[in-house]
Amino acid sequence: MASFSQIPQSMTTLFSLYASYTGVMMLLRSIINDLLPQSFRTYICNTFFNLFTPLSTNSTLFIDQYINNMSPNQVYEAAEIYLPTRINPKNERLRVSKTHRQKSLSFSIGKGEQIHDSFNNIKLQWRLSSETIDHEEELYFELTFPKKHQDTVMSSYLNYVLDQANDIKERERVIKLYSKDRGGPGGGGWGSINLEHPLTFDKLAMDPEMKKMIVEDLDRFVKRKDFYKRVGKAWKRGYLLYGPPGTGKSSLIAAMANYLRFDIYDLDLSSIYSNSALRSILLSTSNRSILIIEDIDCNAGVQDREHDSTKESNTRLTLSGILNFIDGLWSSCGDERIVVFTTNHKDRIDPALLRPGRMDVHINMSYCTFSGFKFLASNYLEIKDNHSLFGEIEGLIQKTEVTPAEVAEELMKTDDADVALQGFVNFLKQKRDEKANEVLVVNKD
Numbered sequence: 001m002a003s004f005s006q007i008p009q010s011m012t013t014l015f016s017l018y019a020s021y022t023g024v025m026m027l028l029r030s031i032i033n034d035l036l037p038q039s040f041r042t043y044i045c046n047t048f049f050n051l052f053t054p055l056s057t058n059s060t061l062f063i064d065q066y067i068n069n070m071s072p073n074q075v076y077e078a079a080e081i082y083l084p085t086r087i088n089p090k091n092e093r094l095r096v097s098k099t100h101r102q103k104s105l106s107f108s109i110g111k112g113e114q115i116h117d118s119f120n121n122i123k124l125q126w127r128l129s130s131e132t133i134d135h136e137e138e139l140y141f142e143l144t145f146p147k148k149h150q151d152t153v154m155s156s157y158l159n160y161v162l163d164q165a166n167d168i169k170e171r172e173r174v175i176k177l178y179s180k181d182r183g184g185p186g187g188g189g190w191g192s193i194n195l196e197h198p199l200t201f202d203k204l205a206m207d208p209e210m211k212k213m214i215v216e217d218l219d220r221f222v223k224r225k226d227f228y229k230r231v232g233k234a235w236k237r238g239y240l241l242y243g244p245p246g247t248g249k250s251s252l253i254a255a256m257a258n259y260l261r262f263d264i265y266d267l268d269l270s271s272i273y274s275n276s277a278l279r280s281i282l283l284s285t286s287n288r289s290i291l292i293i294e295d296i297d298c299n300a301g302v303q304d305r306e307h308d309s310t311k312e313s314n315t316r317l318t319l320s321g322i323l324n325f326i327d328g329l330w331s332s333c334g335d336e337r338i339v340v341f342t343t344n345h346k347d348r349i350d351p352a353l354l355r356p357g358r359m360d361v362h363i364n365m366s367y368c369t370f371s372g373f374k375f376l377a378s379n380y381l382e383i384k385d386n387h388s389l390f391g392e393i394e395g396l397i398q399k400t401e402v403t404p405a406e407v408a409e410e411l412m413k414t415d416d417a418d419v420a421l422q423g424f425v426n427f428l429k430q431k432r433d434e435k436a437n438e439v440l441v442v443n444k445d
């Protein structure tokens with residue numbers, strides 16, 4: 001062990017060696033900077049650094065909340081929607097929220113929290129992080145996974161997250177009912193309310209075979225995007241609902257909207273004064289929607305073909321304008337559209353509107369049948385089996401024109417099934433007698 005007297009001499013020697021080393025390094029640095037080009041020096045430094053840096057087996061993708069601090073990043077938004085479905089009891093930092101219209105609590109991950117996911121046997125880890133830029137906190141997701149699966153994650157997994165988020169949004173989306181605001185020629189803009197109509201196909205009083213046909217047709221339509229594109233047709237479907245008032249046309253439309261999760265646009269042609277106004281209105285509607293044109297037979301412009309001239313097409317609504325929006329303009333208006341026309345008098349509609357490609361499916365909304373009555377009795381009175389009055393009711397319904405709306409009104413008058421059914425029998429007899437009296441009066445005249 002060195003004595004205290006030897007320490008100063010040792011320190012002097014150490015400082016001398018350090019000074020000599022520093023001088024040599026500075027000389028070498030000067031020589032390298034003067035003789036070697038910058039690109040070669042950078043290559044040497046990177047190579048040296050990589051030799052002493054352990055290779056990572058993971059890759060990390062950074063998903064910013066905004067693109068160029070302006071446009072929302074769809075991948076970030078999709079992750080926000082998708083990741084709550086992967087929350088498990090091990091997660092410790094969660095955000096909770098609920099709006100007035102939500103039926104249950106919503107959870108999302110907190111900053112710094114990690115979410116684990118699996119895709120095609122690939123283990124992935126999500127983490128919500130943030131950084132401060134110009135005094136503003138900006139959030140981003142870190143997605144970490146084994147480097148050998150980078151191609152699969154970037155080409156398949158992220159698209160899977162986007163698709164899952166879209167499905168979740170469709171399931172949770174609030175359906176809107178849009179109507180045309182009054183205000184100037186052709187009306188003002190679209191006003192909307194939430195469509196909270198509870199009717200579904202399961203609760204719709206309609207012939208079971210007809211109901212099955214409609215559901216299958218809707219399913220076939222929404223799955224055929226590639227087909228419509230391949231054959232060069234606009235991705236749309238036209239329905240004509242015809243029959244007397246009260247036969248359930250509006251109820252069927254509500255069931256269609258709830259089934260498809262499509263918004264509804266209720267268009268009153270009487271408020272549209274020109275073809276140009278019609279074009280502007282249709283361009284303001286969205287994809288995945290149902291456009292309703294009620295009482296198509298009652299519009300004067302649609303009925304009057306004699307004045308359907310090119311000269312007047314920009315100053316008034318004409319049949320050619322209607323046909324053009326169905327066959328021509330509709331193709332450029334958007335995709336996945338359903339047009340529903342309603343009428344109480346099918347025979348009054350111009351044949352040009354009735355052909356396939358415009359009104360593809362014609363649905364007769366007829367008077368209530370006995371099977372429809374039993375369905376309503378099950379819904380309103382919870383009668384699951386036959387009732388002693390069913391036989392009499394079946395005979396009366398076959399001879400009486402009664403709408404589903406009238407049946408529902410009679411069954412709602414009391415919760416006592418026996419009293420309600422007896423009241424309905426009396427109602428049917430009264431309608432039968434009134435009809436017989438009308439026939440008698442006509443015969444006398």
